Amino acid sequence: MVEVAAGVITRQDGTFLLGRRAGNVPYAGYWEFPGGKVEPGESAAQALRRELEEELGIRVRHLRPWLCREHDYEHAYVRLRFFEVTAWEGEPFGQVHDRLAWITPGGEMPLPMLPANGPVLKALSLPRCMGITQAGKVGVMQQLNALEVSLSAGLRFVQVREPGLDAVAYRDFAREALRLAAQAGAVAVLNTEPEFAQALGAPGLHLPARRLQALGERPPFRWVGASCHTRAELEKAAGLGLDYALLGAVMATPTHPGEVSLGWEAFARLSADLPLPVLALGGLRFSDMETARNAGAHGVAAIRGAWEFRQDQAFSPPSLASGGAAGTR
Structure with missing residues (x-):
């Protein structure tokens, strides 16, 4: 197992940095997130700070753990720990890459990618x-109005979860919520039976934990996620190749009085090193x-x-930036 640290270096406009591998190295000409091998005695975060200074000439001021993926290359089996680099000093320039490019998420990607x-x-x-609907509590029209206002303000991720609505009311509400989300270019997932979501033409499906545990393969939607409460459930979601998971409850909620909350320390522990x-x-x-x-x-x-x-709540505050370019997202 080769341990590798990789940096998702993100600017305030949301673009992130990729570099093209140069020289006599495996996969020369392929694009990658900058980073490199973790040396003995280093943590992954320490290795990334060192590698980014050596490769790009920048000094990292703030980074966050994000994803961890494993891959079996022809030359090595690697574990890549991805960090979000949100503040740095200096302007990146290629010292081991022959090209650098700032990329917009969801936009056209340079090829080939590692x-x-x-x-x-x-x-x-x-x-x-992610905004989770509650039309069954506040009323269908009030929820649709709130959804439309939030979408116009920039919300781009919606879960339609309505256990209090009957099948007909859910269908009608979900159909209108999907229309509003599509009009705004937002990701919309339905928390319902897969067959029902398919019949409505939903681009995404959200699975409650009980349905997640019963699955043997990923449902055929563009976006699939699940609600999780334990590490085992998170690993099941990862094993099925889902696109995201929700983990909670982090803090106490009025809807579940007396339920033990995780707190941030347990959240960090349970969600660490997942793909x-x-x-x-x-x-x-x-x-x-930010927390x-x-x-x-x-x-x-x-x-x-x-x-x-x-x-502005979807972005981290830019106060960490100092002395050079800084990315905050």
């Missing part, structure tokens, strides 16, 4: 803020984004707090 890096690109296009993005859920608002991402979360999912969405 095989282990390819799946990370989809994860980068996953929005950071899929994990969003924090439970008693949170999007203003908790969540420092604990290794991809982002935040919220129910009551989702419908006060502001675009």
